[in-house]
Amino acid sequence: MDRLRVEANKDVSKISVLGVPDRPGIAAEIFGTLGAKGFNVELVVTTGGTRGTADICLAVSRDQAAGVQSLMEEIRRSVSARDIREDPAVALVSITGRNLAKVPGIAGRMFKALSARGVNIDVVSTSLSSVTCMIPHDRTEEAVAALEGEFLAELG
Structure with missing residues (x-):
């Protein structure tokens, strides 16, 4: 070995997007939007949810967390996700x-x-x-x- x-x-903050509709293209929409706005995602984990939804957890640098959370609120509304949470x-x-x-x-x-x-x-x-x-x-x-x-x- x-x-x-x-x-x-x-120097990271956790952003969780809860209750994201589980459909093709949703991750592309979310992460494409983040990248287009200049945000770097350091870690991504998705979990299978229930009733056609999933949860997405990501880590971003603390200095970008407020901007990411604000943008994620817009994304949450556009994709009909249930909630956004931040844990610094x-x-x-x-x-x-x-x-x-x-x-x-x-x-x-x-x-x-x-x-x-x-x-x-x-x-x-x-x-x-x-x-x-x-x-x-x-x-x-x-x-x-x-x-x-x-x-x-x-x-x-």
């Missing part, structure tokens, strides 16, 4: 490394290390090279220490 890195980003008290912690997806058990070890320190995971996003968890902002240092301890042998 290639060397891993533990990374943290405390979050952070992202990640384990990153090449070919991470081919290493069995990485996510489980990450979740166990965070759990052992009492750090609750709000949202999880994975890719071929990373596992990212959204956690409470005030637990960031503790989460980083837990992950560095767990992955000490693999850290570069």
Whole structure:
């Protein structure tokens, strides 16, 4: 396995779009509008909702959060979503490394290390090279220490 890195980003805010109609093109409309207005989305997680709706959670930089939330209110009305919520008290912690997806058990070890320190995971996003968890902002240092301890042998 290639060397891993533990990374943290405390400069994010969580924006949740609840009750989004679950239909083709809705994500393109939402994220196309955000991109056209110059907003960068750092993390996206969607969940299957009920009765034809879904929830979308995204992380944006804190300095863009107010603008994103304002634009999301417009989008909410145009797509008939139920609600928009912001939570600025979050952070992202990640384990990153090449070919991470081919290493069995990485996510489980990450979740166990965070759990052992009492750090609750709000949202999880994975890719071929990373596992990212959204956690409470005030637990960031503790989460980083837990992950560095767990992955000490693999850290570069």
